[in-house]
Amino acid sequence: MQHTLASRRNSLADHLSSTEQLHSEQLLQLVRAKIEAAGGWLDFQTFMDLVLYAPGLGYYSAGTHKLGAGGDFTTAPEISPLFSRCVAMQCVEVLRQLKQGSVLELGAGSGVMAVDMLREFEKLECLPERYYILEVSADLRARQQALIQQQLPQYLDRVQWLDALQADFVGVIVANEVLDALPVQRFCIQQGGVQVMGVSYTDAGLCWQPRAADDTLVKAVRAIESNLLFSLPEGYCSEVNLQLPAWIGSLGDSLQRGAVLFIDYGFTQSQYYSVDRTRGTLSCFFRQRMHDDPLINVGVQDITAWVDFTAVASAGLAAGMELEGFATQAHFLFGCGLDRLLTDMSEQPDEIRWQLSQQVQKLTLPGEMGESFKAMAFSKDCNLQLSGFAFRDLRDRL
Numbered sequence: 001m002q003h004t005l006a007s008r009r010n011s012l013a014d015h016l017s018s019t020e021q022l023h024s025e026q027l028l029q030l031v032r033a034k035i036e037a038a039g040g041w042l043d044f045q046t047f048m049d050l051v052l053y054a055p056g057l058g059y060y061s062a063g064t065h066k067l068g069a070g071g072d073f074t075t076a077p078e079i080s081p082l083f084s085r086c087v088a089m090q091c092v093e094v095l096r097q098l099k100q101g102s103v104l105e106l107g108a109g110s111g112v113m114a115v116d117m118l119r120e121f122e123k124l125e126c127l128p129e130r131y132y133i134l135e136v137s138a139d140l141r142a143r144q145q146a147l148i149q150q151q152l153p154q155y156l157d158r159v160q161w162l163d164a165l166q167a168d169f170v171g172v173i174v175a176n177e178v179l180d181a182l183p184v185q186r187f188c189i190q191q192g193g194v195q196v197m198g199v200s201y202t203d204a205g206l207c208w209q210p211r212a213a214d215d216t217l218v219k220a221v222r223a224i225e226s227n228l229l230f231s232l233p234e235g236y237c238s239e240v241n242l243q244l245p246a247w248i249g250s251l252g253d254s255l256q257r258g259a260v261l262f263i264d265y266g267f268t269q270s271q272y273y274s275v276d277r278t279r280g281t282l283s284c285f286f287r288q289r290m291h292d293d294p295l296i297n298v299g300v301q302d303i304t305a306w307v308d309f310t311a312v313a314s315a316g317l318a319a320g321m322e323l324e325g326f327a328t329q330a331h332f333l334f335g336c337g338l339d340r341l342l343t344d345m346s347e348q349p350d351e352i353r354w355q356l357s358q359q360v361q362k363l364t365l366p367g368e369m370g371e372s373f374k375a376m377a378f379s380k381d382c383n384l385q386l387s388g389f390a391f392r393d394l395r396d397r398l
């Protein structure tokens with residue numbers, strides 16, 4: 001088993017270029033120093049935070065090519081501008097009902113969604129007062145600025161990058177595939193108790209090491225079991241996002257009036273912690289290949305966990321917001337008018353229409369992103385009718 005793991009690790013590591021190897025080695029030195037300083041062990045959440053966001057070295061903070069066809073993973077805005085146009089239409093609906101407001105995009109990746117949304121706002125003659133971006137990665141922030149400068153220089157003064165959430169925000173907060181990038185805690189059930197999975201190292205490299213969980217994690221796992229009405233079985237491993245309530249709480253505090261829209265891959269809690277899903281949802285992406293070993297390729301691969309939308313809903317309600325809707329990505333996009341966008345393009349050449357139909361299939365087919373990705377919206381201090389949830393609203397499943 002050890003041998004198999006070592007060979008698999010080598011075969012994945014073999015793909016690193018010399019620059020990637022150097023970068024990964026530098027981050028590994030930092031990880032080892034942190035492990036040593038912490039007495040030989042780091043809990044997984046701290047490890048994930050470090051390898052994704054350590055300034056200048058973490059996966060999102062360093063200059064590796066992450067998103068799009070030539071990167072490690074592809075997101076909906078990278079697949080098609082139709083996605084961002086639909087999200088923009090949903091934002092316009094809210095901005096018109098509020099009669100004022102701005103848009104705040106969290107974690108804007110390459111900046112392509114901001115560009116396509118701004119184009120759609122212009123077309124619909126409903127430009128937000130400001131288009132704010134809150135991005136934790138300095139590298140991605142620079143890329144976003146360069147893209148907007150190149151594609152929409154006329155709107156550069158309307159786009160503003162924030163270092164922190166503002167107080168009294170009025171408008172729409174949008175986050176596509178950000179929740180899945182937040183560090184999670186990994187746990188396993190052993191002899192009926194909850195163990196927290198942590199990371200240590202030996203001469204062979206980083207390795208998993210369990211410890212008895214602290215009160216916070218035990219309470220979180222027991223609360224999940226109490227919602228599920230059964231105990232998770234012996235040997236069961238999964239993740240829980242302990243930062244979620246505080247993170248969504250800060251969005252609720254910042255929002256004075258308006259809406260928050262999350263789109264991400266995820267499940268309801270009963271699906272997330274289904275007894276069959278014994279190894280959790282942690283996934284790593286390296287050059288469009290998915291695997292489940294976060295302890296290799298540190299700094300040059302993405303690490304994500306699926307989103308527990310029942311926990312997101314609870315956190316939103318606890319933050320003083322109303323839950324406005326929960327739908328699959330396919331239903332959400334069609335509710336926002338994806339089919340109208342396609343009809344408007346019926347005059348386009350065959351080649352373009354073929355490309356668009358391929359993109360729509362990726363975004364909406366159940367075997368692609370249509371069902372595994374979900375949209376969830378909250379409101380605060382306003383009455384909203386959101387078209388994105390008009391087709392099918394799954395709130396009763398949460």
Ligand SMILES: C[S@@+](CC[C@H](N)C(=O)[O-])C[C@H]1O[C@@H](n2cnc3c(N)ncnc32)[C@H](O)[C@@H]1O
Pocket residue numbers: 060067075076077078106107108109110113134135136137140175176177178181182
């Ligand atoms: C998987 S990428 C998605 C990028 C983009 N939204 C898209 O759909 O293509 C995750 C993004 O969230 C950012 N991010 C991670 N944690 C964040 C946080 N706490 N606040 C804001 N952005 C964050 C990352 O730097 C990155 O831009």
